[in-house]
Amino acid sequence: MTEQEARRMRRARFEGLAHLVVEPLHRYLLRRTGADMVDDVLSETMLVLWRRLGDVPGLGEGSEPDPGDVLPWCYGVARGCLANARRADGRRLRLVERLIRTQEEAPAGAADHSELHAALADLGALDREVVRLWAWEGLAPRQIAEATGLTSNAVSIRLHRAKARLAARLGRKDAGRPGHKRDEGRSSQ
Template identity: 50%
Template sequence: MDAEGRRARFEALAPGLVEPLRRFLARRTDAATADDVLSETLLVCWRRLEDLPEDPLPWAYAVARHALANAERSARRQRRVAGKVAALDPPATTTGPVGGEADLPLEEALAALRAEDAELLRLWAWEQLGPGEIATVLGLTPNAVSIRLHRARQKLRDELRKIDAAAGHEGTRGRSRS
């Protein structure tokens, strides 16, 4: 394929990838990291244009997952270095964590799951991918995805029940009978 043909193919594919990838990344990280990872993902798509399958979105999700994992590893390394520097030369004043709204029950339930199960559920529910497409993203067989998805949904239901049960008991503590 000549340079003009490559460019035309990429320009035809990119608009269909950008928004789904942006939403995919926005659900997993902060805006700045999402933008960086989106750029990296599109660059990989451009470099490997000949490798893109007919339906490139699941393949692009897989690339974005790997790029996000690399970005997260890099951020962890930076935090470790900053922690070491802070331990050697602590700042004059420190502030505690900023209080925010309580986590939503779904976020709490997802956080209680294994990372692999939570990602599987996000791909299924948020990205609306089927088992075959999820298999492409995760490098698994569609059958394995179906089995894992069934189990992950059950684990999520169990976690949501635990959260609901805990929330229901909070209101009964400390009540006095008159």
């Protein structure tokens, strides 16, 4: 038997199985979960059935499978896929709740960066990405160039101009350099 014939036979076996079990599995899942989740879980179940086609009891090579032999095993697969989906939803829900709590529980002394975020929003998308890669990710211009597809020179120019626009927007153009005293580095004599 050639590889192509084996694939064709495998596909025919799966299609026969799918024809037999899709409707009962759909009804099974509808009775156990919300309609918004049924199609995803059914798709995952069918994927598992495809992967484990050789493990399905009662699924012979040539004959039409008997529903009494294959359905119980397929229900077990659907049950496992449904449990996985519910666990994933639970994890997502807990993550959302945790994120909401951390936003609500921001420390009273936490810095308000809304002005900075507004200034960043005024930049173009590419300039904003260059500034973020430089400031937040700590990348050098040549590394930013690699990440964005720009040249190192273009990144340096964009970064210089974006920082100047941010400083002007934040009203820090005339202010001294933050963290430095005016007479720092000078002799007192």
